[in-house]
Amino acid sequence: VVQLQQYKLELDKAIMSVKINIPPPEREELAGDLAKLVDWLQPLISAATGDAREKLFNQNEVNVWREDNPEPGDLIKLQKTASAVEEGLYRVPSIIE
């Protein structure tokens, strides 16, 4: 019971960080799922990894290096692909005051 309470606290922190509304019954269910996940991950944290480096990118292993040739983007061309145009104006996402 104490452990489940701990998971509920951890879960509340994570939900706050994600910024999403989760109703209380779903929170209960997710706390149980989190306990299962932590249990399932035990073999991972006990694996002997020694001083292995932490991998950050897949691409470095398999890709071919090439010159980077940046080009300016064509905003007008991109705007012409907008899904709606009214009186010559492109529909863009609303902005929150």
Add this chain to the structure above:
Amino acid sequence: VDLAAMNLCQTVEAVNKQEISAGIVIEAALKNCRSLNEHLRTLVQVGDNEAIKAAAVVDQKISEGFHLPLAGVPVVVGDDICYQSLPTGFGSKAFKEFYTPYSASAIDKLLAAGAVVVGKSNVGDMGLESALPTSAAGPALNPWDRERVAGSAAAASLAARMCLLALESDSGGSLRQGASSCGVMGLRPTVGRISRHGLHLACSSFGTAGLAALSADDLLAALRVLSGLDPADVATASCDKHLPSERPQFTNEEITIGWPGELKGALALDEEHGIIIEEARGKIESIGFRCEEYNFPLWEEALRAYHVIAMAETSSNLSRFDGIRFGESVSTDSLEQYYKQNRALAFGQEARRRSIFGSFLLSKDNYSLYYRQALKIWTLLQDEAHRAFNRFQCLLLPAVKALPLQVKAEGQVDFINRYEEDIFTAPISMTGFPALTIPFGTITSVPVGLQLVGPPFKEELLLHIGAQLGEKIALPPLNSLLKEGL
């Protein structure tokens, strides 16, 4: 035109020679889409006038003397891939009529080569999960057994001949598992082979565009069109010249295939799938390939590492869905509530779970324990894969550990069990190496495939082996099953 009697290469040849028009092929595909989709739910959008107009353009170009490498090929693309002409839904109820302002580079290449998009396939909630129990449109059904899920709606659409080529993302193995369960070939190319620009990938490190088709030659024809540098995706490799224009010939006797030894037993492969993989060895050796056992350490830990990294990246990537820029939104009094309510609207159960758990795994107290450890396992796994390819030209693995989920069991299967379904595919995704699933048999009339894994940018070798093994396997014709079942 009967699409059940054609494949991609035959269609391209016939359309280019003007023996058949692209319009007729596309009409036939659209007819299959409309008549079968209500039974299978594999498509969330069916192209109509747009597809017919595109086919007319292809016919016009052919009549002007152009030769198009994918002329008249009907294609289904995943609904997590941006396509300007049809709504893109990401498997979420918040994106019912959402048009992206551009198409994915991979789709642009397909269209320029003469292919025509006939539909968008059902994907899981925010593009997550392979078994599709979480899609807002409901699970796509397997055409071989409609009591079971498809695994990949794009592969199921291909099996039901709604198309002759499918383009779908593959992160943990959705495309490969679905191809296995639907009796078609599924290719996850080397990461960097196909541009990922315009793909919605919840997991950036492991996701890539995959292909499903009916034969190795079909896959090679499509891969030839899709591979190569894309200025819109800095992670694409400039490797198009490495892909041969024809399927190269290899000497079977010079190819040693790594065969899973301890790996197979440790992963609780169900008995019938175990028998299939044993049979595979005999067939592989009968066509001249050598088989040697190998053991892959840290395999099960790699599955867990995959899910830790995938959840962490999902949590970060899905944060952009805040109701401001994309999809439907509801108005609220405060900005904080705006985020909260709109994320709750956009995310289904699995997207919520992964976002929240990803945030948990990345938190200060857990970051080193889980995430950094997962990154170390990733390094060790890839080192091991490189070592394996010093001994073998190719590795062989099962594609799935059991038959696809039964639809009625949906919601009763624990999420951990669903994650474990990725045991044979997710660790391969972590290597970034190419993998091909090929049909190899059936269990209670549902197809079962094998997975071949090759070194980076050696897709042609996989297709060579896959083509020969494919010739040894004869699945019952699905078109008759469909006619009986529907």
